[in-house]
Amino acid sequence: MSSFPFNTSFSRQFRQEQPVTFCAEEKTYEQVVISTYNRMSDAEMNVLGSALNEQLFDNAIIHRLLTKLTQKDSRDAQRLLAFIKETHQECRHHASAEPFTAQYYKHLLELLKSFQDLVNEYDTNGQELLLGNLNACYFNDSFAVNQSVDSEEVATMHRIIEDYLNQVGEFYQYFHLLLQKESEQDKSKSRIQVMSHIAYYLDTLITCTEKMIINMEATLDMLVEWETSLQGRESQSLFN
Structure with a gap:
């Protein structure tokens, strides 16, 4: 060789x-x-x-979420809770004043109580939990140095909010069904009009609930945006 x-x-x-x-x-x-x-x-x-700070830590997304939750969503949720209580009082008044239709109003009272519990639970275990997580990593226009959020944590928050959204949506559909039955019964003069007294309350309740659903959907969209941004950086860190 x-x-x-x-x-x-x-x-x-x-x-x-x-x-x-x-x-x-x-x-x-x-x-x-x-x-x-x-x-x-x-x-x-x-x-x-x-x-670099803006790109690395998603300040803009978190700031938008905090602003939305504190300045809009919280106020809308409080208005909804206040109107649920008002509707509950109205139904209770009719339940005691009209013995022939009391059973129907008792059904509404149970429904409103369940819906109020759900909204309160979302406010405590959904919205407040999300706010707590956001405040832990963003304050005074900068992130906390010792706070690290990964995409799985954001995905968990997304699943929690989405679960509450599905439950609120079920009540929303049922409120529509009640209002539809009232409209059908109002056309029949031969039947007792037990729902005419509560029509305004049902209609307004539907409007307030729809606003809450829109807020929750917008929150989910922002969480998806945040999760996608985190996943992109996590994959870069993995291969780098």
């Missing part, structure tokens, strides 16, 4: 001279540490740090 001498002139053409560079300094912007290899002004560092 013949051997060939190593040709250094041939290999030299693939060699590149690279100067050794040491990091000049590290600058911190909120929880992002930027290593600079040349002098960077504070203004330039703030612009870069702000862009």
Whole structure:
């Protein structure tokens, strides 16, 4: 077997001279540490740090969620609860005043009590839980340094909200059914009109419930956006 001498002139053409560079300094912007290899002004560092912080930690998504939940959803939920109580009082009044239709109103009272319990449970174990998780990682326009949220945690929050949405949707459909039966019965003069007194309350209750459903659906869309963003970064971290 013949051997060939190593040709250094041939290999030299693939060699590149690279100067050794040491990091000049590290600058911190909120929880992002930027290593600079040349002098960077504070203004330039703030612009870069702000862009990196926004991209890495989903500040915009979380801020939108917090704003929506605190400034809109919570108020709409409180209005719904207040109207449920008002409707409950109205039904209780008719149940005691009209003995022939009392059974129907008692059914409405049980229905409203179950719906009120569901809305209260969502407010405590759904919306407040989500707010707590958001506040744990976002406050004073920046993330908590020791807080880390992964896509599975966001997916869990999504499943919780979605479950409550399905339950609220069932009540919403049933309220529509009751209102439809009332409209049909109102056309028949030969039947006792037991639902005419509560028509306004049912119609308004449907409107308030629909607003709550729209709010919950928008929350789910934002959670999907957040989860997708986290999954993208997690896959990059896995392969990098």
